[in-house]
Amino acid sequence: MRLGRAGLLLAAAVLASAAQFSVLAGPLSAHGKVKVGWHPAQVRVGDVAWLEIHGVPESAVLEGSLGGRPLSFFPYAGGRAALVGLDLETKPGIQPWRLAIMTHADPPQTVEGRLKILKRDFQVQRLTLPTKMVDLDPETERRAVAEADQLRTLYRTVTPERFWRGRFTRPVGGTEPGTGFGARRVINGHPKAPHTGIDFGAAPGTPVVAVNDGRVALVADFFFPGRLVVIDHGLGLYTLYFHLQEAKVTDGERVSRGQPIGTVGATGRATGPHLHFGAHVGAARIDPATLFELTVAD
Numbered sequence: 403m404r405l406g407r408a409g410l411l412l413a414a415a416v417l418a419s420a421a422q423f424s425v426l427a428g429p430l431s432a433h434g435k436v437k438v439g440w441h442p443a444q445v446r447v448g449d450v451a452w453l454e455i456h457g458v459p460e461s462a463v464l465e466g467s468l469g470g471r472p473l474s475f476f477p478y479a480g481g482r483a484a485l486v487g488l489d490l491e492t493k494p495g496i497q498p499w500r501l502a503i504m505t506h507a508d509p510p511q512t513v514e515g516r517l518k519i520l521k522r523d524f525q526v527q528r529l530t531l532p533t534k535m536v537d538l539d540p541e542t543e544r545r546a547v548a549e550a551d552q553l554r555t556l557y558r559t560v561t562p563e564r565f566w567r568g569r570f571t572r573p574v575g576g577t578e579p580g581t582g583f584g585a586r587r588v589i590n591g592h593p594k595a596p597h598t599g600i601d602f603g604a605a606p607g608t609p610v611v612a613v614n615d616g617r618v619a620l621v622a623d624f625f626f627p628g629r630l631v632v633i634d635h636g637l638g639l640y641t642l643y644f645h646l647q648e649a650k651v652t653d654g655e656r657v658s659r660g661q662p663i664g665t666v667g668a669t670g671r672a673t674g675p676h677l678h679f680g681a682h683v684g685a686a687r688i689d690p691a692t693l694f695e696l697t698v699a700d
């Protein structure tokens with residue numbers, strides 16, 4: 403049984419009726435023995451984690467949140483599961499999670515608990531870039547802001563269907579880990595927004611592949627990201643591939659894990675040829691390398 407596996411934190415579910423706020427510890431109600439497991443047992447700022455829920459009636463509608471951010475559930479191993487993104491600017495410490503279980507027959511129930519999020523230290527990167535890539539003229543500034551808004555809106559859009567399955571593969575060949583997630587950037591001496599993805603150094607023209615099944619949500623040429631592809635994996639998970647020399651897919655196209663979607667380049671604001679690879683879960687900016695460690699089995 404999954405919940406008995408070593409390394410899994412089995413959170414003792416605390417059940418309370420939706421009608422009352424007092425927390426009832428101990429025996430679970432007749433609605434079933436709701437069990438909640440977090441993977442991995444220890445989560446850090448910037449991680450993607452997932453939770454697994456058992457003991458909820460199959461017909462029940464489930465809603466959940468962590469730290470106020472909604473979760474998107476999918477059927478899993480006879481129960482439910484959801485990916486959880488811990489944004490790179492999440493405050494470490496305790497965050498409350500909450501599930502609401504709604505069935506036709508019974509009054510709604512809430513199950514609540516707390517998740518400890520460990521801190522993570524991020525490096526500071528000092529970069530020198532040509533001033534024209536840093537001090538933007540008003541028109542370019544407006545363009546960059548509009549493009550960032552378009553991306554943010556996209557990442558907040560939750561497609562109700564789950565496209566991804568099983569393991570996530572690397573977006574480029576080789577074994578070198580991607581670098582720079584969460585780096586606090588100082589460009590030409592001025593502090594800038596943190597680096598929200600990882601960078602893979604690679605020769606121009608190196609194939610870039612989809613890390614899992616999905617649907618191409620955007621192919622575009624933007625000022626900072628350059629030529630880019632965004633893949634929607636469903637249920638709020640997006641992966642992004644920036645600075646491409648060439649994109650080999652089109653908007654709306656279905657892609658499968660390992661399928662070439664473009665080639666490495668140095669378009670947009672890039673100091674040299676590399677792939678910038680990012681991932682968002684429920685609009686949380688996560689370390690995409692933690693996707694490769696996900697233990698969801700199907």
Ligand SMILES: [Zn+2]
Nearest residue numbers: 599600601678
């Ligand atoms: Zn990057």
